[in-house]
Amino acid sequence: MAISKLKQIVRLRMIWIMIIFLFLLVLFKLVQLQFFQFDELTTKAKESWDRELPYASLRGNILDRNGEVIVGNKLSPTLFYMPSQNDDPEQVADEIGPLIGMDKGELLEQINKRSYLVKIAPKGKNISSELAMDIQDKNIKGLYAGVDYIRDYPYGNMLSRLVGFTGYDAQGLAGIEYQYDSILKGESSAVRMFTDAKGVPLPHVDDGWKNGVKGNHVQLTVDLDIQKVVERELTQAMQKYEATQAIAIVMNPKNGEILALASAPNFDPSSYQEVDSTIYNRNLPVWMTFEPGSTFKIITLSAALEEKVVDLEEDHFHDIGYTMVEGARLRCWKREGHGDQTFLEVVENSCNPGFIELGNRVGAEKLSEYIRNFGFGESTGSGMAGESTGILFSKENFGPVEHATTSFGQGISVTPIQQVQAVAAAVNGGYLYKPFIVKNTIDGETNEILSSSEPEMKRQVISEETSAIVRDALEHVVAEGSGRNAYRDQLRIGGKTGTAQKVQDGRYMEGEYIVSFIGFAPADNPELIVYVAIDNPKHSTQFGGVIAAPIVGQILEDSMKTKGSGTQLEKEYRWGDVEQVRTPNLVGTKRKEITSYMYPFTIVWHGEGDEIISQLPKENGLIPLDGTIHVYTNK
Amino acid sequence: MPFALKQAAYLVVGIFGAFIIQKSSFIRSDGFWKGLYIVAIVMLIGVLIPGIGVVRNGSQSWISLGFMNFQPAELAKIAVLGVLASTLANEKNSRMKMYIQSAVLLLLPIGFIMVQPDFGSAFVLVVAVFFLLFAAGLPFKFFLWIGLSGIIAFVLLIVSAPYRLVRIQAFLDPWNDPLGSGFQAIQSLLAIGPAGLFGFGYGNSRQKFLYLPEPQNDFIFSILLEEAGFIGGFIIVLAFVTFFTTSFTMAARAKTRERQLMIIGFTSLLAVQTFLNMGVVTGLLPVTGVTLPFISYGGSSLVMTWGIIGIILNLAKETDKEGGR
Numbered sequence: 035m036a037i038s039k040l041k042q043i044v045r046l047r048m049i050w051i052m053i054i055f056l057f058l059l060v061l062f063k064l065v066q067l068q069f070f071q072f073d074e075l076t077t078k079a080k081e082s083w084d085r086e087l088p089y090a091s092l093r094g095n096i097l098d099r100n101g102e103v104i105v106g107n108k109l110s111p112t113l114f115y116m117p118s119q120n121d122d123p124e125q126v127a128d129e130i131g132p133l134i135g136m137d138k139g140e141l142l143e144q145i146n147k148r149s150y151l152v153k154i155a156p157k158g159k160n161i162s163s164e165l166a167m168d169i170q171d172k173n174i175k176g177l178y179a180g181v182d183y184i185r186d187y188p189y190g191n192m193l194s195r196l197v198g199f200t201g202y203d204a205q206g207l208a209g210i211e212y213q214y215d216s217i218l219k220g221e222s223s224a225v226r227m228f229t230d231a232k233g234v235p236l237p238h239v240d241d242g243w244k245n246g247v248k249g250n251h252v253q254l255t256v257d258l259d260i261q262k263v264v265e266r267e268l269t270q271a272m273q274k275y276e277a278t279q280a281i282a283i284v285m286n287p288k289n290g291e292i293l294a295l296a297s298a299p300n301f302d303p304s305s306y307q308e309v310d311s312t313i314y315n316r317n318l319p320v321w322m323t324f325e326p327g328s329t330f331k332i333i334t335l336s337a338a339l340e341e342k343v344v345d346l347e348e349d350h351f352h353d354i355g356y357t358m359v360e361g362a363r364l365r366c367w368k369r370e371g372h373g374d375q376t377f378l379e380v381v382e383n384s385c386n387p388g389f390i391e392l393g394n395r396v397g398a399e400k401l402s403e404y405i406r407n408f409g410f411g412e413s414t415g416s417g418m419a420g421e422s423t424g425i426l427f428s429k430e431n432f433g434p435v436e437h438a439t440t441s442f443g444q445g446i447s448v449t450p451i452q453q454v455q456a457v458a459a460a461v462n463g464g465y466l467y468k469p470f471i472v473k474n475t476i477d478g479e480t481n482e483i484l485s486s487s488e489p490e491m492k493r494q495v496i497s498e499e500t501s502a503i504v505r506d507a508l509e510h511v512v513a514e515g516s517g518r519n520a521y522r523d524q525l526r527i528g529g530k531t532g533t534a535q536k537v538q539d540g541r542y543m544e545g546e547y548i549v550s551f552i553g554f555a556p557a558d559n560p561e562l563i564v565y566v567a568i569d570n571p572k573h574s575t576q577f578g579g580v581i582a583a584p585i586v587g588q589i590l591e592d593s594m595k596t597k598g599s600g601t602q603l604e605k606e607y608r609w610g611d612v613e614q615v616r617t618p619n620l621v622g623t624k625r626k627e628i629t630s631y632m633y634p635f636t637i638v639w640h641g642e643g644d645e646i647i648s649q650l651p652k653e654n655g656l657i658p659l660d661g662t663i664h665v666y667t668n669k
Numbered sequence: 670m671p672f673a674l675k676q677a678a679y680l681v682v683g684i685f686g687a688f689i690i691q692k693s694s695f696i697r698s699d700g701f702w703k704g705l706y707i708v709a710i711v712m713l714i715g716v717l718i719p720g721i722g723v724v725r726n727g728s729q730s731w732i733s734l735g736f737m738n739f740q741p742a743e744l745a746k747i748a749v750l751g752v753l754a755s756t757l758a759n760e761k762n763s764r765m766k767m768y769i770q771s772a773v774l775l776l777l778p779i780g781f782i783m784v785q786p787d788f789g790s791a792f793v794l795v796v797a798v799f800f801l802l803f804a805a806g807l808p809f810k811f812f813l814w815i816g817l818s819g820i821i822a823f824v825l826l827i828v829s830a831p832y833r834l835v836r837i838q839a840f841l842d843p844w845n846d847p848l849g850s851g852f853q854a855i856q857s858l859l860a861i862g863p864a865g866l867f868g869f870g871y872g873n874s875r876q877k878f879l880y881l882p883e884p885q886n887d888f889i890f891s892i893l894l895e896e897a898g899f900i901g902g903f904i905i906v907l908a909f910v911t912f913f914t915t916s917f918t919m920a921a922r923a924k925t926r927e928r929q930l931m932i933i934g935f936t937s938l939l940a941v942q943t944f945l946n947m948g949v950v951t952g953l954l955p956v957t958g959v960t961l962p963f964i965s966y967g968g969s970s971l972v973m974t975w976g977i978i979g980i981i982l983n984l985a986k987e988t989d990k991e992g993g994r
Contacts (some may be wrong), residue, residue, distance in 0.1 A: 037806035041806055042804075042806070042926075042929070043921060045803060045804050045805075045806060046804060046921055046929075046933060048803070049800055049803060049804055049915045049917070049933065049937065050913070050914065052800075053913055053937075053940045053944075054910060056940075056944045056948075057906050057910050057944065059953060060944065060947045060948065060951060060953065061902075061903065061904055061946075062904055063951040063952065063953050064861070064894070064902050064903070064906075064951060065899070067858060067861045067862045067951060067952075068861060068862060068864060068865050068866065068894070068899045068902075069865070069866075069899070071858075071862050072862055072863065072865055074862070075858060075859060075861075075862025075863055076862065078689060078859060078862075079860075079862065079863045156842075207940060281959040359825065432828075460737055490732075494740040554914065596756075
């Protein structure tokens with residue numbers, strides 16, 4: 035292309051000027067950076083040369099009512115690595131890889147990260163203190179064992195389904211840990227290390243400490259001494275009856291404080307991954323709903339007494355073994371019937387037709403009202419996660435049959451905590467208290483109480499006088515009736531048995547029962563109320579009076595002593611004072627018949643046959659009431 | 670100090686090469702540039718073939734020769750400018766033919782370079798070519814239109830590759846993601862700023878220890894500024910500007926229009942690359958991987974730079990030993 039010489043030179047000059055201009059820009063930028071922004075960038079550079087070594091926060095404890103630690107913390111350091119401080123990551127990987135059991139490749143990938151600080155995870159997270167000391171002794175440049183904690187469970191599995199557990203970063207994942215996470219968790223602290231660019235700590239500058247904040251403690255209403263008794267009894271029962279699951283609640287009926295709360299089976303919260311989520315996610319005493327059975331008769335009784343439609347000692351009822359309601363034959367648990375009884379005996383014998391009569395006298399509408407007033411059909415507000423509401427009949431569906439079955443505790447479903455709340459009201463003078471489990475939150479730094487739960491009386495459901503009659507009737511149940519296995523010398527115990535067939539998909543399950551007992555003591559002025567339910571016990575008559583009553587009796591006895599002295603030694607387990615009985619003759623009976631006899635013994639079968647040809651001990655031998663009879667069949 | 674030894678070896682090779690080139694007459698033949706251009710295109714295609722090309726930092730830009738790695742784009746830059754300068758110097762060519770020839774000769778290698786992708790090299794080459802076209806006397810209106818379409822192309826390029834958008838964001842606000850996309854830009858500023866007037870002294874860089882990736886390469890200038898301060902940076906910039914000025918002076922005195930345009934093209938190439946590198950390091954420009962001529966570590970780059978010196982010196986010679994042509 036032809037252009038003039040002059041134009042050529044002009045164009046060249048312009049290019050030169052442009053390039054001079056560009057480099058002037060660079061110089062201006064340098065002036066800006068190195069003079070005007072000198073201070074700002076110097077500060078920022080220093081910040082980037084300082085590294086903070088995180089110190090994990092101390093999570094708050096979960097305490098029992100006396101301040102004993104249920105869940106605490108245990109030192110378990112975590113390894114941190116500052117890549118800039120060590121030129122030989124290969125060697126670092128070789129040295130610590132085998133110690134923490136981490137694959138070299140994976141470890142190298144982590145410590146080669148372009149980062150000020152690398153947390154060596156998961157194998158370097160929460161190692162044992164001893165291992166951390168060993169690693170510190172190796173003096174590997176850039177490798178630090180940062181203070182870190184894991185949860186400590188001094189009582190192991192105890193209360194696990196209530197307190198829950200924490201996850202990888204000590205965050206609450208279930209139970210109290212989850213619900214009260216914001217209270218329990220603290221703020222991390224850190225050591226600030228001033229380093230030069232190579233990351234070598236500067237000798238003339240002291241390390242700074244950035245203060246964290248300790249988490250706050252959560253104090254439960256639980257009394258560990260009572261809890262231990264309860265857990266011991268449940269564990270024994272689980273083993274003895276090979277039950278599917280079991281629950282127990284101990285509450286102070288006068289204010290709603292839950293003193294013990296147990297579910298079996300429970301689990302080790304430090305390795306929660308090893309159990310099914312249906313175990314760690316379900317706090318059975320509030321989660322489980324089932325047909326209450328006879329324990330529910332206390333509500334019918336309270337309503338009838340409050341409505342003054344019955345005089346327990348004067349009025350009589352004749353039980354022929356069943357009652358017909360709208361063509362349906364509703365049986366008493368005793369096939370041949372109880373015959374003529376006073377209504378006090380109806381209560382003692384837990385006679386179903388008698389309670390249908392009581393329910394009738396109260397009336398369908400009134401009975402429904404009482405049931406709802408006693409707190410059924412809605413959450414108790416205990417504040418525990420996963421609480422169910424249970425199912426009652428709706429008004430439209432509450433026909434005569436439903437009315438009748440509800441009177442003796444069938445056809446509805448309730449939670450254990452609802453039953454405890456209701457029965458507590460029935461025996462404490464009629465006051466329905468909200469059950470609660472968290473007593474205080476306590477400042478982790480100062481140990482000052484941050485917040486306290488006060489007992490909350492929801493309403494009065496029956497009068498003091500009625501309540502006194504209910505207490506008396508239930509004491510009779512233990513002294514003379516179906517609850518006599520809960521009887522203890524020197525301790526006035528009142529209570530009521532319960533046996534209910536399990537329901538699955540709307541149908542009763544053949545041969546599977548939940549047996550329960552609710553008891554309180556002292557019967558004239560209750561200080562403790564105890565509810566125990568065993569799900570699907572085997573080797574014994576599936577009867578609340580046989581299985582659950584003695585457990586409640588034992589819990590009440592031991593707990594009252596514990597409450598009294600506070601320093602009572604835990605005694606060896608024993609099954610109460612058992613009577614010796616004569617063994618019946620079982621030879622010649624069939625498998626099916628044996629179950630219907632409802633013997634209190636454990637019967638161990640040998641052989642596949644249907645008919646018993648031999649037994650040990652022989653007829654008229656002496657065995658304890660809860661002893662074992664071995665039977666041998668024809669095949 | 671393996672880096673320093675290797676670099677010294679390449680420096681010797683480079684200076685020796687420059688000396689040879691400066692003496693060689695074939696540089697001045699038309700055929701040489703056409704040949705070089707074809708070789709460059711072949712190599713640009715070759716580097717894209719798996720097995721021949723080596724992938725580094727996500728770009729397939731290198732051919733391994735065993736003893737050293739070679740970047741075909743470096744050769745392509747020189748070849749394109751040489752061929753274009755010959756075309757533009759030809760006074761017989763019509764303007765339209767010139768436009769078309771320039772466009773084809775430039776866009777073919779640029780296309781291959783962008784496939785690698787090596788945005789830095791492509792950008793340097795395109796800008797250097799525009800300096801050359803400007804020197805050749807194309808009307809201002811042309812550059813206005815090119816400027817507009819350049820902006821559009823730039824936007825399209827950013828939209829087409831998410832990592833470029835991240836880089837632009839990091840450029841506009843590096844502190845937004847100090848450990849991620851803004852890391853390099855920030856670490857560079859943290860090296861330069863605190864150095865002040867005199868710097869921390871030779872060998873006392875802090876940032877070169879892991880804070881800056883490959884401190885010997887694209888970010889060498891930031892380490893230089895950290896150790897030698899503003900004074901050091903000023904001297905380096907002054908040295909580059911003096912070199913470019915001298916080179917342009919040689920261009921003004923060149924015997925033929927063709928040689929003049931070649932010198933302008935090669936000088937612009939080095940100037941643009943120098944500015945791009947310094948602009949990135951000082952935060953004037955978004956992070957783009959280009960080396961600093963003469964200073965950055967890297968055999969291919971260093972030898973090529975000295976090769977260009979040899980070419981410029983050769984073309985600028987007042988006596989034409991081939992005189993008989």
